[in-house]
Amino acid sequence: MANEHFPEIRGGGSLILAWQIRNKRVLVVGGGEVAAGRILNVLNADAKVTVVSPREGLNPEVAYRVRHGQVDYVDRKFEPSDLDNVDMVLTAVDDPEAxxxxxxxxxxxxxxxNIADVPSECDFYFGSVHRDGPLQIMVSTNGKGPRLANIIRRFVAESLPKNAGEAIMKIGKLRQMLRKIAPDPEEGPRRMSWMVKVSDTYSLEDLCQMEEEDMSALLRFYTSGKVPRLACIKAMRGEFEGFDGSFGFCVGWG
Structure with a gap:
């Protein structure tokens, strides 16, 4: 057909996903510096972690996590039975054959x-991650340049607003509150459309300033589909008894 314009396929990439591993069982083989980074990554994702490594191979960070019960620990080298009832395996040992x-x-x-430093023996890679509360941004070089990924990640992080994480926390709270007042599945598209309007109307600074009282007031406008300016919401505190959001007495609607 004439005038067809579709995205060009550019192979060689990875499928970047946010992998939910809360309460999943992760086995880490090794206890050195690389293992310490892997352990921190999966603990931050609320996984249940087991470390298998001779005690003399533990670096101070891994030893600390073992000592404080943050991970389960097996003091020996890997055995095949360690793979029983495991959802993910991370290895970081100086033994290519093993x-x-x-x-x-x-x-x-x-x-x-994931076999550390052997891209051909990995189902997934660890990128360089920036974390600010619920905000996570990963830079991946698909195993080709981890050091460059770290440099690019720092550049991206430095360009972000300082309050991005807090603003995301507030928008997440608002979404939870909206689901309580409009829980039906068929409301999904309407909820999404209204939340898009909210995100487009308010700046990060506006979202950071929002208190739960402001969110409750804002939700009164969901039925009408309107989004007033934050200044109007704050000015109308305590004036919403019996108000259903059906008329627009505040200028500057989104």
């Missing part, structure tokens, strides 16, 4: 695995 053997066992059992 690492490859673990990789092969994971493939037999269909367990997602």
């Amino acid at each position: 690492s490859t053997q673990i990789w092969k066992l994971c493939k037999e059992r269909k367990i997602a695995a």
Whole structure:
């Protein structure tokens, strides 16, 4: 057909996902510096972590997490039975042959695995991540340049508004409150459309200033589909008894 314009396929990338591993069982083989970074990543995602490594191989950070019960710990080298009832495997040991053997066992059992420093033996990669509360931004070089990923991540982080994470927390709270007043599944498209309007109307600074009382007042306008300026919402505190949002007495609607 004439005038067809579709995105060009550019192979060689990874599918970037936010993998929810809360309460999933993650096995970390190794206890050195690389293992410490992997352990922190999965603990931040609320996984249940087991570390397998001889005690003499633990670096101070991993030893700290073992000592404080933040991870389960097995004081020995890896054994195949360690893969029983595991959802994910991360290896970080200075033994390429042993690492490859673990990789092969994971493939037999269909367990997602990451073998440190061996991109060809990884189902997924760890990128360089910026974290600000609920905000997470990952930069990946698909295993080709981890150091450059870190440099690019810092550049991106420095360009972000300082209050981005707090603003996201507020918008998340508003969404929760909206679901309570409009819980029906068929309301989904309407909820989404209204939340888009809210996000487009308010700046990050506006969202950070919002208190729960302001959110409750704003939700009165959901039925009408309107989004008033934050200054109007704050000015009308205490004036919403019996108000259903059906008329626009405040200028500057979104």
